[in-house]
Amino acid sequence: MKSKIVKLLIFIGILAAANVLASFLFFRWDLTQEKRYTISDATKKLLQNLDEQVTIKVYMTGDFPAGFERLERAIQETLESFSDYGGVNLAYRFIEPKDSKVQEELIQKGLIPTNLFANEDGKRTERLVFPGAILVYDGKEYPVQLLKGNSSASSEERLNQSYEGVEFELASAIRRLTQKERKRVGILVGHTKVPPQRFSDFLANLQQNYDLYFDVQNPDSWEKGDLLVIPKPDTPFTDDEKYRLDQFVMRGGKLLMFIDGARVDSISLEGTFAQPLDLNLDDLLFKYGCRVNQNLVKDLSCAMIPLNVGNMGDKPQIKPMPWRFFPLINNFGKHPIVRNLDAIYTRFPSTIDTVEAPGIVKTPLLLTSKYTQIRKAPALVAYNEARQQPDPKDYNTGEKDIAVLLEGSFTSLFNNRLLPNDPRTATFIGKGKPTKMIVVSDGDLIVNDIDYKRGAPLPLGYDRLSEKTFANKDFALYALDYLMDSEGLITARNKQVTLRPLDKLRLKEERTQWQLLNLLGPLAFIGILGGVWQWWRKRKYATK
Template identity: 25%
Template sequence: MASRQAKQGAQAGVYVIVVIAILGVGNWLAKDYNKTLDVTANKRFTLSDQTKKVVGNLKKEINVYYFEKTDRYEQARDMFDRYRNLSSNFKVNYVDPDKRPDVARIEGMRNFGDIIIDSGVKKETAKALTEEELTGALIRALKTGTRTVCFVEGSGEHRVSDTAREGYSTFKDALEKNNYKTQTISLIEKPEVPKACNIVIVGGPKRDYLQPAADALKTYVAGGGNAVVNFDAVLYLPDQKMGDTPNLSALVAEWGVTMKGDVLIDLGSASRLFGQLSPVIGSYESHPITRVMADNASVLPLARSLEVKAPAEKLFSTSEGSYSLTNPKLPMKEADLDKGAKGPFAVGAAAKIGSGNTAGRVVVVGSSNWTANFIMAAPIANRDLALNVMNWLTSDEELISIRPKEPEDRRLSVTGGGLRALFFFSIIGLPLFVILTGVSVWWRRR
């Protein structure tokens, strides 16, 4: 009997040791090999490539101050822990302003919920506890100096003050979130690019530039300036020829880009969302701007094709389902495609003008609507592509990436009939089913 008890005691002891060992190994794995699985449709809980690149490359300690009441810290820990796992230099400080008013005063806290990122040289505030705001504030805190993007106006270009469908206000907001300042300039009154402009954007002028204005852009780029020149498709209307800008076309031809006088049509399935006059980019080249863009769809509404030769390099092209038509009759018919050439066609190019550190950089795109509000707000890659262009122009190539996605609106829309059905099922149907089931069981056992 004593032998049996000793044997059972030994077995119990072994079981306890095994359980403790398993728990210990599990705790060690959880601590040193922290892995998560994100099964959400838009990878809501996975940090973007840009965040991983920026945080992972931190060379010095960055202090992040989260000002909130102590009982509200937990709602922020998940987000901050994901950042901390990328770099030991990302330090998070949870501060209750009621308990530490001295820290709140020194760091410049204004409201509960403020997130202040202090690089030691510069402080920036994230307006919300989202990846887009946090990473944007971190980039602004790390970057010293100012980068100014100048939008040319006066010849019918897209305007940054325009919040309508074809305005550039969304593009402007995206630039400012990424540490760029913006302003507008005119090359009509004074054909000279201001020295403050790090990048000049020509947003699809409806009227051609006068020669002095074109010469001003040429001089600016030759002196080491950076420019984006967006063109529109050439359409022949009864009273005018739209998109025809010979002086501007002659300028980019000197940079190795020849603009074709056509309009591109896309019959591929991917173009159905925005229409046949909005070609989808079918391929990206291995250029610093586009090498991270593979498998990301971008759209170029009202686009024209271009030919590329040195010193320019091709950036992206339309799909094989695209066609090039010259002077098509509107509205177009499928039979009109027999008169056109079949794609793919180059629609974007980049060039370095000059040599060394003083070389100017230019990007030419055969569409001006590719950064318009209705496109920049869509769940496609145009926003990433546009900001990658900006990063390349200012030689911030380490920031070229796929950025945080804005949260999707996944609210359930229910009709009046659906609400009535839901009410009947939950308030009447389900309780009635439970009652009838109970009565049935009672009756059978009676």
């Protein structure tokens, strides 16, 4: 009897010790093939260093179809993992926004609703759902859209892409709200004639995360920042400015360049010539590992433009026509910047070639479709081309890069070029620190349109004709975040969850037997287990 009591006390002591130990130590096993329940090290570090509470209000909850339920469950599972590392400094709750006033408030705060259609009692119903969240920290609010992905994918695939992006979207929003030190981004507007209003949406989003300054044709200010953005330059850089750019890169500075290979001014039905654009940067970029070609890309995958195709009576007929000088980019490289990204709207892009540069890793980010045609500048550009039916045989130059990521230790263009008596030799750096840059061969990619009736800028990537907002802003912000992200938070975008759909035909044919198995199987198992248990007890305690 005493031995049984001792064993019981030892067992209780082990349980108590295990509970005490568990309160100090935390671990979990993720047995899924894709590690879908494992968050990145950068996210863990971010959550563990929170000094005040972040409250996450998720508005995606309620009675949803299976795909939306899966996304809701992914959000909940991600937030549970977040709370394991954030502790008391991370709180969350799910709210179903049924009231119309609440819905209007959410729209005003920046959450975009989605129309959800369903059949209830034989009737088709429609309601607004808000697949997003509002983060609150230190009196500040930040909206997060959680339904993302490529619009050309099926609804099931897009929901799965949203599933994969939940961690990054929430973690990056937490970083925006909680960051204490803001990095500096310089905008080189001194070389562009595009009015500031046309960059306003891009700049407004940058200001949420970074301190901005503008060069205003003052190269001395370039050294003050961590990254320089070169937005659609149309005047050449001087040799002195090129030297300053080179030494900025040598000191570890980052570059994000949106530059054209050809200049296209006003266009008429009869046309105008696209002229080669010389920015005096060709030798610098060639030294770093790429070349922006002086040409234009025509792509069968393209946007539409409104065109007068003739008169009906005394009124012109305006119809949308495919404009192959405006490629829609829906072909991406393998990199977290562009993973699960929606299509991107471009205007008169040029091609980029990568060239040999020792120690530099080159990663294509944006690529055209394989149905392309290259027009070398000077090239005739006429709206009347939109009326012509293209011959696919003429669009055979294949996929072309229009955005490239370069990473590594760059070699200065000015090695062995400075004279001994040049005062710049005292501070000259011939081999740079490891850094990275992105070159995009379309200056218009970050130029937003203007609503001239209201005098207000339209969202970056918004197309008036299709009334769709393309992913230009997402690409630009993800690209800049990757360049500035020293902790690697963007690697969370690499998460991949494989869809494993059921065989619908087999499910239909075998539906009854699987239902019976699921219903009667557990009961039969419990019955067998109980029978074995009773047989064992009778055998053990039966009198001999």
